[in-house]
Amino acid sequence: MNCFMKTVGTLCLTLGIAATPAAAWEPEKPIEIVVGFSAGGGTDVMARTLATAAQDSFPVPLVIVNRAGASGVSAAEYVARQPADGYTLLVTGGSESTSVPKHREVGYDISEDFQGILRAVRMRIVLLVREDSDIASVEDLVAQAKEAPGEIVYASSGAGSLYHSTMLAFGDEAGIDLAHVPFKGGAETMVALLGGHVDVALASPDEAQRQIEAGKVRALAVTSDDRFPGLPDVPTLQEVGYDVYLDNMKGLSAPAGLPEDIYQYLNSRFAEAVKSDEFIDLAEKSGLEISYLDGPAFDAQIAKMSKAIGKALD
């Protein structure tokens, strides 16, 4: 019996070693996916679903760690200090990547300290007014703002947030000046708009969709480079003549300097997860738009949007 076990064991080992290419990297301890926002929020749900969908193809657990604080900056500062060994990943692509570093000093440089693994989803940004507003189009908005500089009030989900920067970029491009009122998040922004306390608001499609369907708010434009399939009649800012292209993106990045085989390992497995039925199903229900990009392409998008925001703030 003992002899038999030994033989089987040796056989398995030999086969196992033979089947594994010499250079391939395999994780040996749990991989941390750091989320810069609290549990239950949109970013957190995206990360948890992605991790669940990808778990089967990893030999080690994927652990979600919430390090909420300062619009995701605390988490980014933490991950930037970790070794580039593939065991610590950060959910990137939103305010902490493209917007906040342009508003104030942070303890990392998004393009130098991080490298992308993949982009999983994008969330469009929609420019909204109330149904009874006399602003009917982007042209109206620009015309009225030029007539009375600083009189039109818009709501964003926080000072230095991506939404704040988006409006600054649009104002810079259109040569208009609007008054900014920051709120604590999407919910309060929508209340301010619905209650008539501000004239314009920025929101994500999943926050705005129900109100649009109920006929309470109207979408003026989306800020992406093509129309949002869920709102096919709403033009992009580029279509109406303003060169603004900003998206809220969600993907994974690692501390810069990751060896190529580790990048390949992580990228291929997470890319597979993004295509899984489980992820597609959840994305559909939570209003996320799956939009895969590989690591270098994701980095290029982050760099492009950071640059656009930096230009608007100068």
Next chain:
Amino acid sequence: MTFFFMALGEVLQASNLLILAASVVVGLVTGAIPGLTVNMAVALAVPLTLSMSPVASIMMLLGLYCSGVYGGSVSAILLNAPGTPASAATSLDGYPLAKQGRAGLALKVAILASVIGGLFSVLLLILVAPGLAEIALRFGPVELAGLLLFSLALVALVSGADPMKAMFATGLGVLMSSVGSDPMLGTPRFIFGINDFYDGIPFIPLLIGLFAVSEMLFAAEYWFRNRDKPLDFSKQRRTNRLDWAEARRIFLPVLSGSVIGSFVGMLPGLGASVSSFLSYSVAQKTSRHSDEFGKGAIEGVASAEAANNAVTGSAMIPLLALAIPGDSVTAILLGALMIQGVAPGPMIFSTAPDMVYTIYLALLLANLFIAVLALVAIRPLTLVLRIPQVYLYPVILVMCVAGSYVLRSSGWDVATMFAGGILGYMLRRMSVPLAPLLIAFILAAPFEEAMRQGLTMSRGNPGVFFSNPISLGFVLVTVAMVAGSAFMNKGKAV
């Protein structure tokens, strides 16, 4: 009506009732452990609901939500360690009651008030949700600034023993709340180059420190001076009985707490801690026993608990009617409901009435389950007080440290907890009341934010607070209240 019976049939299925009962138990335990918050319990339950039916997942999430908010009061009363921020106001009077050997009474009052508050707000939700949602929308920054000004003034007037000490505590609370990023511009304030301060002083670790850790320091001091002596645990059942005299005393505080909690709950951005402290202040201001507050007044426990549980039902009002979550827990609920294919919003009453009824029934049942379970648990729970403190406190301290750490995986938060403990110990040593500090800490930040948002909207014209009818109303009431209080105290001046 057919939809109602459809929902009732689903909700009353044995499996769904079992899920509700289990989640109420889990919620109670999570709520009672300091640092483990309702938000966390609900957020962690969301992945579990992915494989469940919509009805079962609604019952699980709402069971966790309601019982978690109640559960915080158990540890607030027994250990002076509020399990959730919303139950901090409960420990102000609940723990002194426990020290007098009346923990059983305090727990009973907390259950009664919680359940009445919870049911009151659910009934409001059922009867007038869409109408109330419209009122909630009227509350923009200008109106909120008025409401919060009124609340802050109320706190200032509700000073306990020494007005100077209360004022000092209020000032310290306001100062501490101004640490962090400027709400309008995002520029750092009072952070002394420490980035961990950017989000301000974290509330939950501070709270655990001020209450639980300072209590342990007191116990340690007492132990060094004398000998270890467990709290007086009264064996007399009479002092712990809730009879008519007590019921009459808490009637008004419970009612006002239910109304205040329901109102604050449906305004986005304020939440259960604001409502419980506001209700506590109102109860103290209007009570004939106001001098007993802070020393073990059952009205204090009743008003705070009614208010924080009334939030659970009314936070669902904007969620269902407008798809706008009233607080961070309902924000998580919104996501979870959408994953289940239930889309809250103005259309839900016509597109998915069965789901609306399911939510109503789940909330009602959750409150009833809490009442039953909590009543059964009172006797075993009070036994905790018989454990000698040398064994009990180390265990609680470990839980406090873990609870502070786990929220943001941050060692800084643990340091904040210990700093809060030392601060709380020193303040209590100087008999500076903690209540004004906490209330000011909670109210000052939203007040500043609302006021500055309002000023931006009016292009810097402060007249907006006086031309807006709702805000003007609050300002007038505040002025009348301050003037009245000054007039009444004139004779008493030393």
